[in-house]
Amino acid sequence: MTAELSPIDRAKSVAAYRAAEMVEEGMRVGLGTGSTAAWLVRRLGERVRDEDLRIKGVPTSTATAQLAREVGIEVVSLDQAGWLDVTIDGADEFDGELNLIKGGGAALLQEKIVATASDQMIVIADAGKEVEALGAFPLPVEVIPFGWQTTRTLIEELLDTMDVLGTSATLRMNNEAPTVTDEGNHILDLHLQRIGNPRQLALVLNQIPGVVENGLFIDICDKVVIGHGDGRVELRDFNSGTIELDRLGDEHDNLFSDLAD
Template sequence: MSEPTDLSPSDAAKLAASRAAIALVEDGMKLGLGTGSTAVIMVRELAARARAEGLSLRCAATSQATADLASSLGLRVEPLDQIGWLDLTIDGADEVDPDLNLIKGGGGAHLREKIVARASDRMVVIADPGKVVETLGAFHLPVEVIQFGWQITERLIREMLEAQGLGQRPILLRKRDGQPFLTDEGNLILDLSLEAIPDPARLARGFADIPGVVEHGLFLGICDLAIIGKPDGSVVELTRDDLSDEVDPLFAEEDEA
């Protein structure tokens, strides 16, 4: 593979993580492909390796955008139900905490991303060091809701947040080009600015009790491995078993930045 030039430090880190993740791919695998800027880099690298090595892969995409990209690069993309259970899903994340809990959905695909991740033997997250956080919540939390009665759903979310002691936080209807953003499923997204989420599991249970909420961007206990790339091309691999040894240095690097 030719080395890209003029990469930003963040993109160089994403490239390093992507290459480490696709090294896990074996011929004949059934793969889940994530969505977002990091996933774009990963899909391009995966397609290049598949061409170079003649790999036979079956891929399920988490968004139409990813499906279009992967297909254009020669990867075989099929509906998830047609492929069945997946060997491996590789995806990015907006935040990764010390327990490998995630916030996802910055690209608006977290519903399909969660379905695909749950339908996999293993979910691997790729990210740059800026995505590693001590506590989830600085990045907005996307909540996908159906269009019918969405303002009532928003009100119920506000009441739930107050009941959990999270106070009155801004909730914005996601828009694109001045119009409400619609997911691939035709739903709306409410972005919650929570600052910090002290008990993600409790918050997830709260969303489950609200009619109209289709899915939220909290991925709890789903990620098996996080590969954190660095601008110099090196990576740190984090699992739930060894995080205490590896996450603190990452935090220290971010504090010094």
């Protein structure tokens, strides 16, 4: 017997299912990282198996690459694929202009590279990820290990001049050791509470020596698919200004119920 999906998992699953329908034969698809993106990868694997869908997947992390191979998706590198048709990924926060905070899964660098190498980026998220202003979720910043404490000091000094409510930065840990990204770097989480000018902050953070990339995705996302716990799905297209509403049935619970978050 399969366990009934929780409301949050059902929201993720219906968003992933709806986004997976946008993938067409022969596409080169950027595959995001994180719990919500994992639902998408599983659903695309179902389509590859059941519909003989042929796509090339460009993963944004080693974890996503492993999952994609497990479900039968052909995995290629970004260099092999060249330009991508679409990237589908989750987000830790998104606002009304589809600006994002990403990096909760420590894959923000590869995620941003892949997303910007795509004709369009589609974000899949549960409704709780939508905010009026970015910043409640700590903003990840990827930094090189050498001199990371100096980099943190420079960041905190910069934050004193920015339109934010908090200015502290903490090193993300994995048990007793610093978190290490796929590129061998560390993550500083900025506890800002609210970001008044995301575009400005994204630009100035990357000017600090030691900073590799930050988790603010500005003018990158084109569409967002928002899932709800009752099966409702909302598709917002920022470029056209359109909103589509749909509802997916209970059969999708069974499709995804074996996926552990």
